Amino acid sequence: MKNLVLASSGSVHGSEYLEYLIPTIDKLYKDIEEILFIPYAQPSGISYDDYTDAVQEALNTLGIEVKGIHEYKNAKEAIKNAKGIFVGGGNTFLLVSKLYEFGLWEVLKEAIEQGTPYLGTSAGTNITGLTMNTTNDMPIVLPPSFRTLGIVPFNFNAHFIPADVNSTHKGETRETRIKEFQSLISIPVIGIKEGSWLRVKGEDVFLRGGEPAFWFENKEAKLIEANTNLKT
Amino acid sequence: MKNLVLASSGSVHGSEYLEYLIPTIDKLYKDIEEILFIPYAQPSGISYDDYTDAVQEALNTLGIEVKGIHEYKNAKEAIKNAKGIFVGGGNTFLLVSKLYEFGLWEVLKEAIEQGTPYLGTSAGTNITGLTMNTTNDMPIVLPPSFRTLGIVPFNFNAHFIPADVNSTHKGETRETRIKEFQSLISIPVIGIKEGSWLRVKGEDVFLRGGEPAFWFENKEAKLIEANTNLKT
Numbered sequence: 001m002k003n004l005v006l007a008s009s010g011s012v013h014g015s016e017y018l019e020y021l022i023p024t025i026d027k028l029y030k031d032i033e034e035i036l037f038i039p040y041a042q043p044s045g046i047s048y049d050d051y052t053d054a055v056q057e058a059l060n061t062l063g064i065e066v067k068g069i070h071e072y073k074n075a076k077e078a079i080k081n082a083k084g085i086f087v088g089g090g091n092t093f094l095l096v097s098k099l100y101e102f103g104l105w106e107v108l109k110e111a112i113e114q115g116t117p118y119l120g121t122s123a124g125t126n127i128t129g130l131t132m133n134t135t136n137d138m139p140i141v142l143p144p145s146f147r148t149l150g151i152v153p154f155n156f157n158a159h160f161i162p163a164d165v166n167s168t169h170k171g172e173t174r175e176t177r178i179k180e181f182q183s184l185i186s187i188p189v190i191g192i193k194e195g196s197w198l199r200v201k202g203e204d205v206f207l208r209g210g211e212p213a214f215w216f217e218n219k220e221a222k223l224i225e226a227n228t229n230l231k232t
Numbered sequence: 233m234k235n236l237v238l239a240s241s242g243s244v245h246g247s248e249y250l251e252y253l254i255p256t257i258d259k260l261y262k263d264i265e266e267i268l269f270i271p272y273a274q275p276s277g278i279s280y281d282d283y284t285d286a287v288q289e290a291l292n293t294l295g296i297e298v299k300g301i302h303e304y305k306n307a308k309e310a311i312k313n314a315k316g317i318f319v320g321g322g323n324t325f326l327l328v329s330k331l332y333e334f335g336l337w338e339v340l341k342e343a344i345e346q347g348t349p350y351l352g353t354s355a356g357t358n359i360t361g362l363t364m365n366t367t368n369d370m371p372i373v374l375p376p377s378f379r380t381l382g383i384v385p386f387n388f389n390a391h392f393i394p395a396d397v398n399s400t401h402k403g404e405t406r407e408t409r410i411k412e413f414q415s416l417i418s419i420p421v422i423g424i425k426e427g428s429w430l431r432v433k434g435e436d437v438f439l440r441g442g443e444p445a446f447w448f449e450n451k452e453a454k455l456i457e458a459n460t461n462l463k464t
Contacts, residue, residue, distance in 0.1 A: 009402050009403070010402075011402045012402065013400035013401075013402065014400075042412075043404070043412075044404075044408055044411065044412060045411065045412050045415030045416075090412075091409075091412055093371075094412075132371065133370070133371055133372055133373075134370060134372075135370070135371065136370070136403060137404075137409070138365070138366060138367070138368070138404075138409040138410070138412065138413060139325075139364065139365055139367065139371055139378060140365050140366075140409075140412055140413040140416055140417075141365075141416060142375075142377065142378050143374075145374065146371060146374050159401070159402065159403035161401065161403075168245035168246075169245075169391070169393065169426070170241050170242075170243050170244065170245065170391065170426050171241075171368060171391035171393075171426075172275075172276075172369075172370075176276055177323075177369070177370040177372075178370070179276065179277065180274075180275075180276060180277050180322075180323055180326075180370065180372055181370060181372040183277030184277075184372055184373060185372075194401065194402055194403075
């Protein structure tokens with residue numbers, strides 16, 4: 001049974017990295033003593049070691065050991081054998097490029113579908129959608145494809161912020177960008193705010209975190225109330 | 233002699249499309265009665281015809297006729313024969329993909345280097361840099377390459393906004409994103425605010441519009457005062 005927590009962001013304003021998610025992570029990784037961390041998204045160009053250390057520090061309170069995938073000789077085996085997986089945020093283009101470079105999509109999808117508990121934040125959430133076309137990240141590298149895991153039958157826009165009606169800025173709003181995408185490809189998109197996450201258990205997909213999300217489909221945007229089940 | 237106006241945006245708050253640039257466009261297209269417009273970036277998924285009409289309306293005051301490149305059977309010939317060229321904003325991924333699809337990079341570069349007056353706004357400005365890696369746009373399509381015209385020896389970040397120090401949002405700032413890019417490739421990047429543009433005349437590259445810009449190189453960001461010549 002699929003068992004995922006797909007968070008908009010790793011942090012929220014005013015608290016430490018992953019702090020707001022600790023009770024949720026505790027339940028996701030119940031009885032798991034060691035997880036596999038995939039640091040490829042490298043926020044701010046941080047090293048894999050430093051990123052893994054930051055995650056270890058955040059999860060110390062749960063007594064969970066964090067091992068970076070770069071510490072293994074065989075990354076595929078590491079994913080296959082993982083008791084729990086965490087893919088952290090950063091740059092989605094970088095993360096997706098590395099997963100293609102190392103050929104890890106299939107083994108990652110299999111592990112998730114067989115029930116390995118999976119935590120994603122930001123870029124790590126984006127890659128569970130059908131494609132990465134609706135990321136906010138800067139295209140710092142060119143991946144061979146934008147196709148991603150397709151664990152859920154839609155795309156994500158993480159760190160979602162509704163348009164500020166008082167803004168004087170002329171750059172596109174998130175909604176405009178998402179509609180530009182959907183004028184080309186009719187994939188639904190969920191915009192989830194920082195502090196919100198999706199809790200996937202088998203076919204159930206609950207919106208958690210207490211805030212509404214935004215659902216874009218057929219050129220319309222609608223509000224989804226917290227705790228809605230997105231199961232179709 | 234190269235002769236370009238490379239604007240951060242087509243509009244600024246509180247005025248009509250292209251209005252703030254009209255005196256500058258008037259000088260750029262001096263004595264030109266008809267220009268070629270390239271609408272491939274399709275802001276908000278607008279049609280090529282509608283986009284071309286909007287540009288025509290904006291340039292009516294200058295008595296300039298605007299013809300969309302999609303109205304020609306042979307796009308390469310249209311670029312070669314153009315007296316002036318305008319590439320409008322929208323989605324940089326879409327614009328770059330179409331220029332690859334139609335094989336127009338070389339002929340466009342040649343025209344610009346031979347002195348055809350060129351106006352770019354937003355995406356149309358981005359493509360005159362070395363690569364499109366530092367666009368803010370959403371990756372709604374996958375181009376075969378991020379390499380662009382290289383008319384100037386740096387990259388652009390259009391619609392630049394400095395970080396808001398009071399923000400509670402945890403998504404990356406522009407500066408963080410640009411530094412993530414430069415941790416991979418050492419191409420300098422200019423962040424130009426809405427209402428600013430670069431005036432390229434031969435080897436001279438003046439910052440116009442009255443506002444400072446931001447220059448990112450060697451992991452440092454520095455302010456460039458208005459009217460600075462970026463010629464190196």
